[in-house]
Amino acid sequence: MSLPPRQTAIVGIGATEFSKNSGRSELQLAAEAVKAALDDAGLRPADVDGLVSFVQDTNDELRLIRSVGIEQVTWASRTPFGGGGAMSTVQHAAAAIVSGAAEVVVIWRAFNERSGHRFGQPAQGPTQAGMSWHTPFGLDTPAKMYSLWFQGYMHRYGLTNEDFGRYAVVARRHAATNPKAWFYEQPITLDDHQSSRWIVEPIVRLLDCCQESDGGVALVVTSAERARHLAQPPVLVEAAAQSSVLAGDVLFNYYHDDLATFPEASHVADQLWRASGLSPADVDVAMIYENFSPIVFYLLEAYGFCGPGEAKDFIADGQIDLTGSLPVNTHGGLLGEAYIHGVNSIQEAVRQIRGTAVNQVAGAEVALATAGRSAVLLTRA
Amino acid sequence: MPVIAPRPDHDDRFFWDGVAEGRLLVRACADCGHVQHPPTPMCPACQSLRWEPREVTGRGTVLAWIASKHPSAPDAEPRIVVLVQLDDGPRLVANLYGADTSWAINDLAVEATFVEIDGIRLPGFQPARGAA
Numbered sequence: 113m114s115l116p117p118r119q120t121a122i123v124g125i126g127a128t129e130f131s132k133n134s135g136r137s138e139l140q141l142a143a144e145a146v147k148a149a150l151d152d153a154g155l156r157p158a159d160v161d162g163l164v165s166f167v168q169d170t171n172d173e174l175r176l177i178r179s180v181g182i183e184q185v186t187w188a189s190r191t192p193f194g195g196g197g198a199m200s201t202v203q204h205a206a207a208a209i210v211s212g213a214a215e216v217v218v219i220w221r222a223f224n225e226r227s228g229h230r231f232g233q234p235a236q237g238p239t240q241a242g243m244s245w246h247t248p249f250g251l252d253t254p255a256k257m258y259s260l261w262f263q264g265y266m267h268r269y270g271l272t273n274e275d276f277g278r279y280a281v282v283a284r285r286h287a288a289t290n291p292k293a294w295f296y297e298q299p300i301t302l303d304d305h306q307s308s309r310w311i312v313e314p315i316v317r318l319l320d321c322c323q324e325s326d327g328g329v330a331l332v333v334t335s336a337e338r339a340r341h342l343a344q345p346p347v348l349v350e351a352a353a354q355s356s357v358l359a360g361d362v363l364f365n366y367y368h369d370d371l372a373t374f375p376e377a378s379h380v381a382d383q384l385w386r387a388s389g390l391s392p393a394d395v396d397v398a399m400i401y402e403n404f405s406p407i408v409f410y411l412l413e414a415y416g417f418c419g420p421g422e423a424k425d426f427i428a429d430g431q432i433d434l435t436g437s438l439p440v441n442t443h444g445g446l447l448g449e450a451y452i453h454g455v456n457s458i459q460e461a462v463r464q465i466r467g468t469a470v471n472q473v474a475g476a477e478v479a480l481a482t483a484g485r486s487a488v489l490l491t492r493a
Numbered sequence: 494m495p496v497i498a499p500r501p502d503h504d505d506r507f508f509w510d511g512v513a514e515g516r517l518l519v520r521a522c523a524d525c526g527h528v529q530h531p532p533t534p535m536c537p538a539c540q541s542l543r544w545e546p547r548e549v550t551g552r553g554t555v556l557a558w559i560a561s562k563h564p565s566a567p568d569a570e571p572r573i574v575v576l577v578q579l580d581d582g583p584r585l586v587a588n589l590y591g592a593d594t595s596w597a598i599n600d601l602a603v604e605a606t607f608v609e610i611d612g613i614r615l616p617g618f619q620p621a622r623g624a625a
Binding site: 232233234235236237238239240241242243244245247249250251252256259260261264267310311312358364366367371 | 495498509530537556563574576583584588
């Protein structure tokens with residue numbers, strides 16, 4: 113099953129600045145981002161009747177409603193799996209609109225993820241439920257948890273950390289020309305990457321890791337019909353999908369047969385192509401959620417942008433550069449722009465379709481934003 | 494590096510009780526024999542709630558590994574974390590002892606061992622006799 117294509121649209125985007133110390137509450141970040149997205153869309157708080165966020169977001173719906181002046185909400189939902197489920201926020205919103213449960217849905221994600229609770233720091237005891245199989249053995253950070261999976265990929269295809277560095281260089285080059293990026297005007301070389309310290313030997317170095325960021329991002333979704341009368345050129349939700357499969361896990365994805373594949377991502381990709389009738393060759397630009405560089409390699413292959421084991425050469429050949437066949441993370445990604453749990457990457461996909469990105473891909477008509485176990489395909493109206 | 498203690502619950506206490514006795518136990522369905530690890534209360538193959546612990550040999554092969562250190566305050570000695578495919582059971586994550594990062598760890602034949610760190614008893618692996 114899938115959502116009917118082109119029935120809904122992203123009509124507003126908004127964000128705070130991306131920083132390491134916002135100096136204000138997570139609720140304020142959320143409210144600022146939502147207000148900015150509504151202004152962008154030409155809508156008022158009273159127009160909003162649906163809210164979608166992450167299970168992990170600390171902001172309560174009612175506090176946000178009271179802060180922004182939203183009057184009556186008929187739909188509220190949250191997506192599981194942290195950043196992996198980032199893009200399913202759009203699926204939730206679109207499903208609510210298509211079903212008639214809501215008409216104008218705001219998606220938000222806001223946190224002080226650097227000045228407050230830092231995801232990248234080692235977990236302290238006691239072990240969280242379900243983690244007894246992993247954390248007692250030293251898998252106490254997302255970098256370590258994911259790297260045990262990534263190492264299977266490296267071993268299968270003979271990659272070294274330098275191969276991952278070639279992705280990081282591209283992300284930082286794109287961030288360097290994005291004034292909103294934390295790493296604006298700070299590109300790196302492969303030597304810089306290779307001399308950064310190991311975070312998890314022999315898989316990821318410091319410059320392979322997404323940032324820890326403070327900030328908020330919001331999106332406004334409504335029907336394609338209503339979108340035609342709003343302030344911005346509509347960006348249609350061509351397809352939106354998510355995946356959870358038997359034997360799968362989010363942080364500890366070690367139990368599928370083949371460690372060098374990402375079955376959830378392949379499942380999401382299949383849904384997108386089937387629902388839209390599009391194929392990998394139709395995608396003009398892709399935002400790929402990268403908590404760590406290696407995940408980009410899995411996703412390029414899962415979506416069929418290149419074959420199994422070919423991501424290394426695809427990236428080394430410049431295919432993900434702005435001049436390549438598939439520019440990736442044109443905003444700098446979560447390594448270069450900021451880590452707002454991937455929702456900032458949806459915004460960049462919207463800008464690419466609008467034609468307003470700072471690193472604009474000329475004539476972009478189909479944009480993918482994917483977070484592995486969730487994705488959205490956006491097209492021009 | 495301090496060890497975060499496991500937190501046994503209703504569905505996996507048998508495993509940790511086994512570790513305390515120096516035995517490696519996995520959850521096998523009493524109806525269809527399906528082995529499930531990490532264990533779940535219901536068998537995903539036949540939906541049975543009846544199960545029994547099954548002892549496995551602990552012999553297996555390393556599928557993947559990392560060196561685990563604190564990200565900003567690295568210890569002198571990292572803990573090597575391995576994902577092991579057991580010969581007669583499921584996959585298991587634990588630490589590797591008796592080898593260091595200079596070894597060719599992928600595809601290494603290993604066998605189970607049991608260690609006590611900070612008063613916490615954990616399963617682990619070591620190179621199988623004859624493997625190097």
